[in-house]
Amino acid sequence: MTDNAPTAALLIIGNEILSGRTQDANLSFIAKYLGDLGIRFREARVVPDVEAEIVAAINALRARYTYVFTTGGIGPTHDDITAECIAKAFGVPLLRHPEAVRRLEAHYAGTGLLNEARLRMANVPEGGILIDNPVSTAPGFQIGNVFVMAGVPKIMQAMLTGLRDRLVGGPVVRTKSVISAIPEGSFADALRALQEQVGAGVDIGSYPSFGGGKISTALVLRATDIDLLARTAEQVAVMLRSLGGEPVIVDGYGE
Known part of the structure; x- marks a missing residue:
């Protein structure tokens, strides 16, 4: 079946997926959600938490498909390197997004838990647009045709469904x-x-x-x-x- 409908790919990021420790629970939800919008889901890749592999995959996918979605690697720990890699793929600096900081400050107000590690979750490539996270506050982001989301299924699903107005579909299969x-x-x-x-x-x-x-x-x-x-x-x-x-x-x- 061939048509001119928009296309999409998913990049799953994380050593835990490749090691077998964690089973991906996001692909089927994403494929169905996009299919219901008339967006043809064409490819899924899994890469480890390795900068060169993430950057190469992002650049290959974003050149080929209308939309690229990523899951994983935007948390507060040292192995959460997705934001840095996306910035490198687009050739832009990684900045601390003021609105993302504001949201985190409001979320953690009075707890004493907002430290530098958690503030890393406010780092966004220059020009990035926030993706709302109604579950745990720390946002994802969009830059160009790439949508960067959390790997935790409940959070990912909330982020993706919140993107409805940013996605243009075609005829539904x-x-x-x-x-x-x-x-x-x-x-x-x-x-x-x-x-x-x-x-x-x-x-x-x-x-x-x-x-x-x-x-x-x-x-x-x-x-x-x-x-x-x-x-x-x-x-x-x-x-x-x-x-x-x-x-x-x-x-x-x-x-």
Whole structure:
């Protein structure tokens, strides 16, 4: 499926993800949220807390996609280096943002907990625009087409949903699934021919599963044209019936 809709990529930053200590819980939320806005989520990368790798990844992604989102590395500890790396990628100085400082001062007022480490969370590349954090105050930021967010899922979700007015989408991709007990090997050639017939207007993917001693296959169709999507789903069902299947067509992913 090809169109001119805006595109997006995610850069997940953190040694803890690559070591297996922490499982990423943000990618699926981001992909679905952007998809509902008509933004095509095209790529996700994971990099360690290494300056050169973060800078290289940011520059590669921001040149290729309409929007780039990052998660992780904007906390108060020494290994939180995302802000510095973004500044280096854009070739601008890292500054202490007055409004970010004000928010932190208000949040920690009377606690005696606002130290230099926490004030590091107010460091933003020159020209950066704050991203609100209604959960724990310390903001993310946007510079150019790059949106820098926290890695903690609850905070990330609040930051991302608060960006709605800054994001311009396109036609929303709709999904139908055709589910049957026909194994992939039985319809692979016919499915290939059908995909060639319908062309790029519909993406068709095959996703097998095995449970309770039975095979089930979901053929997932995605398109922006609702009528074309419905017609193609019926063609898939006809193909499966010709192989002895009893396919069921459902909206979405059939979960």
